[in-house]
Amino acid sequence: MNYKMIVTDLDDTLLNSQGKISLKDKEAIMKAQEAGIIFVLASGRPTYAMRDLAKELNLAKYGSYILSYNGSIITNCKTNKNILEETLTRDEIHTLYDFSKRNNVEIITYLDDTIVSEDYSSYIEVEVDLTKMPFEKVKNFKATVDKDCVKCIMLEEPTYLSKVEKNLKDELGESFSIAISKPFFLEVTKLGVDKGSSLLKLAHMLNIKQDEIIVVGDSYNDLPMLKVAGLPACVENAKPEIKEICKFISTSNNNNGMANLIEKLIFKK
Structure with missing residues (x-):
């Protein structure tokens, strides 16, 4: 198969434990783009927190894309324009806030380029550190949240948060897309919006068939895009449930997993 697009998650997939892209992975991605492969960064992260990585990989030069907020926004790096934007309404965000209070979990959202919450904790600090975005308590x-926003995250200790996830799906699962990303991040987006649905829209825009797409992930919020990929792949450190559905398991995120995948699947080495 001649693949035309590689789509990758960031944290614990493309990025190593230091939150960096290894030199070997970077070189492989450049080589793939030079060969005509469209490269897509797909993450729960805000667009703001992905721009430096896109710049590092020269996505603008090669006409590649950012798929941010778990698929709520798709950005054409060449034009720096959003070609898709799906948001939660103010009232939906307020409904999620009320749920968070009833279930004793923290909640954040993104107002323009600022993270907003009534709380501040070690879990919220992780998101602030990851995104490098301003935080307002x-x-x-x-x-404060008086307009539509892209996404909310509920945050708490993982064991308890998994129970909250079940409660949220039972109570509001017909109104929102809900997924665990990191064990202490429960992410909520507009109903029907996830990495998979947005990836299919992007592929349609670019006249790329599903079987021409490689998707690489490691965790549960990657499942929707892995399920629509021609070739679902993961890094060696992926969750067991993710490995079960993947046709290719690469080396880990700390051992040049992307370079290994590109060499094997694109350049057949």
């Missing part, structure tokens, strides 16, 4: 979440 507010007295009244509902009063």
